[in-house]
Amino acid sequence: MKRTSLGLAVLAIAGLTVTAPAAASAAVSGSADPGPETCRQGYVWRVAKPSDLVCVTPATRTQVAADNAAKHGRWTTGAYGPHTCVVPYVWRNAYDGDDVCVTTRQRDLAAADNGQSSARKVLAKLWITKYTIGPKDNGDGTATTTSTDSIARLKLNGSHYNFGTVKLAIRWSHNDALYWHAGVTAKQASGYPGGAFGYLTGKFDCSAKGKPANAYAYAYDTMSGRFSARVPVRIGCAVL
Template sequence: MKRTLLGLATATIAGLAVTAPVTLMAGPASAGGDFGPNTCLEGYVWREARTGDVVCVTPATRTQTLADNAAKASRWTSGPFGPHTCVTGYVWREAFTGDDVCVTPATRAQAKADNGKAADRRVSAKLWITRYTVPPVDNGDGTSTSTSVDDIPRLKINGDHYNFGQVRLYIRYNTGRLYWSGTVSASAHSGYVGGSFGKKTGVFDCSGGGKAANAYAQAQDVVSGRWSPRLPVRVGCAVL
């Protein structure tokens, strides 16, 4: 196979990798719908078995939880476990340590299952960076074409624990100046929790030689407004 090498004039990365602009959003403190690290994925709400119970459950489970709380006194009797012994057919819910609200065995099993899935139902907005290179372009005639920068690693922004739907992505210099922006649709992928994605940015990774980060990547879940942590990167290097 013939490999043709095309020369490329020196240019800054900013001139090569910027995508179409998107509308910028306000910072994390003012993003609507963000209730902090316990924000639930769309379709879930806080259980509120007690004040401060922020386990994410279905609306139907929350309704049942509130009904059980309201009926607790009618299901207690004095017995071997004290004045809060459950009447026949009921057991302690145990949604949290010391939870002695009496519920059906099925409801207690549901509470245990919900506790086990709590982390997977939050908009944790996890983010990580991988690198990729550009393969030669097949010309369809037994030859391929490449450029002098194809072997330079570029940044791919990945995430999971997002709502299904649009996620806004940004790379900013540490000064706050926007360097690159884009959008991606988070959807279901095997092995990942909630909505997940992987976005090739076209932005060159300039961290070679142990150079310090001069920028950061960040994502915003549009449905909740929640922001991911900032990931340090180095961008803006000149390439040949």
């Protein structure tokens, strides 16, 4: 059992453990990755049943527990069998087969939470795009360009992080040595769930036909201890 940053106990669930990138401690604080079901700060597992890992507010989880405890008093034998809800309650339907009787408001909230759960989790998504540098304004009506301005560079992008510091790193594949690292603040961005970022590394993209990746990039959510998947890249090319 492990404690989250919210002080809540996290149970080890088979199949949900994710291994952190090897030798990651040189760029981030070493810790065991808590897995893809980690909720962002401010959310907790609903636990309408033990395996229900939908992320909800603490108030909602408290209400769910209260509804679970009151279920026997809200059932009657009727048109839908012995678990027919007494008026004015309805089945919650938080998961398939959920026949706990709740108010219509709680049923609607359960459906809404189901739809929002993935956006409330630290999925630590990371992807790479490329960019080039344009002419530099000299401030006197002229501009300066260099021979490397048109060479593509690597931009690390992410979503589904906690709001706050995310550490980024690129490592060589053959020996796992650290090539580059930086920190970025994940913020709200339109169209991207959770904390998001786009970081210009300044490092050249060395990918080319017949040139396989020789390194990988990853991100680390410092608040939860979650790592992203490794994203292959090619680095270290000679630039004249």
